[in-house]
Amino acid sequence: MKTILRLVALLVFSSLILVAQQKSDYANVQLFQTKAQSISKNMDKANSVQECAELNASVDALEKEFADDKTLLNKAIFPDGYDRTIEHLRG
Amino acid sequence: MNFPLNQNPGGSMKAIIILFFFSFLVLAGCSSLTLKPGDFAWPIESVSKVDEKGMIEDKQYYFSLNVKELLYNETQDSVNISNVTLRIIRDMKGYYFMTASKFKNVYVFEQIEGGLKLTKKILVTQDGLENPAFNQRPPYIQLLNGQKPPVSLTKEGILEGENK
Numbered sequence: 001m002k003t004i005l006r007l008v009a010l011l012v013f014s015s016l017i018l019v020a021q022q023k024s025d026y027a028n029v030q031l032f033q034t035k036a037q038s039i040s041k042n043m044d045k046a047n048s049v050q051e052c053a054e055l056n057a058s059v060d061a062l063e064k065e066f067a068d069d070k071t072l073l074n075k076a077i078f079p080d081g082y083d084r085t086i087e088h089l090r091g
Numbered sequence: 092m093n094f095p096l097n098q099n100p101g102g103s104m105k106a107i108i109i110l111f112f113f114s115f116l117v118l119a120g121c122s123s124l125t126l127k128p129g130d131f132a133w134p135i136e137s138v139s140k141v142d143e144k145g146m147i148e149d150k151q152y153y154f155s156l157n158v159k160e161l162l163y164n165e166t167q168d169s170v171n172i173s174n175v176t177l178r179i180i181r182d183m184k185g186y187y188f189m190t191a192s193k194f195k196n197v198y199v200f201e202q203i204e205g206g207l208k209l210t211k212k213i214l215v216t217q218d219g220l221e222n223p224a225f226n227q228r229p230p231y232i233q234l235l236n237g238q239k240p241p242v243s244l245t246k247e248g249i250l251e252g253e254n255k
Contacts, residue, residue, distance in 0.1 A: 022235055024224035026135045026178075075134035078151070 025069075029076045032066050036085050043089070059089045131185035136178050136225040143173045152181075156207065158189075164212075165194050180225035180232055186210065186246045188232050193219040197234060199246050213248050 039058050046052050063086050066073060073082035080088065139147035145159030158177060163169045179189045187200040187207055196214050200207035221237035231243040231250060243250035 022238065022241065023226075024235055025226045026138060026224060029135055072134060 025072055025076070028066075028069055029073060032062070032069070032073055032082070032085075033077065035062055036089060039089055056090075059086065062086070062089070129185070130183050131181055132183045132227050132229060133181045134227055136180040136227075138176060138178050141172050141175045141177055145169075145172050147177055147179075149179075161189065161198060165191075165196060165198075178223060178225055180227060182227075182232050182246065183229050184246065188225060188244060190215075190220060190223050190225075190234070192221070192223060194223070195219055197244060211246060211248065213244060215242060215249070 039055055039062065042058075043052075043055050046055060066082060070082045073085075075081070077085065133152060137149045137152055139149055141147055141158060141162065145157050145162065146155060147158055148155040159169060159172060161177075162172045162175060175191050177189060177191050179187055181187050185202065187202070188197055189200065190197045195216055195218075196212050198209060199211040199213065201210050202208075215234060216236065221239075222235075224235040226233040226235065226241075228243065231245060234242045234244055236242070
């Protein structure tokens with residue numbers, strides 16, 4: 001039974017790796033930009049302290065989500081890249 | 092019969108020096124200047140929709156190109172071209188890789204004056220690509236095709252040991 005469970009876990013793990021390998025860099029950059037733009041727009045509209053706090057949490061989440069792609073985003077997004085986009089959002 | 096050889100040794104020396112000087116100038120002018128190494132890799136692919144004239148325009152890498160001939164080569168259809176989304180990436184050596192959804196091939200081009208010239212047509216699938224995307228994975232170009240395993244490409248073709 002343990003062996004079967006291990007085998008299933010291995011299969012799930014390898015399929016996760018395969019899915020991770022399939023990631024398009026272009027799609028990833030687009031996703032980051034869309035999320036950053038959405039946060040930025042909402043920041044302009046924010047009226048309360050609570051909304052601002054929620055948006056700050058969104059920036060933290062964005063930073064964490066794309067931390068592994070930092071090098072790619074810094075190269076691909078001109079002129080701001082990952083670092084300056086996050087910096088601007090924290091502004 | 093005596094010929095007056097070397098009557099003016101200083102003069103012939105001068106001629107030799109002038110000749111040597113001119114040869115040096117000519118050789119220096121002819122030798123090509125080479126700048127190496129260079130890295131021309133784009134970090135991400137360019138994704139552009141073809142317009143009704145067969146043109147694509149990229150605002151990130153600042154270029155425009157007429158791709159009518161490429162679309163005709165792949166689809167044998169030069170009329171329905173405006174809905175094609177073309178994906179292009181440039182590798183470290185400066186070669187351009189192009190493909191699109193439903194294409195069976197990846198086209199490799201090199202830059203020439205005012206355009207691109209085909210250097211290789213790589214057959215990647217007989218069924219046509221489902222949802223292609225290029226990733227920069229130096230020294231290779233990675234080709235994604237939906238849920239199928241990714242393939243590594245070079246300007247010569249598919250990397251050996253990869254799916255054909």
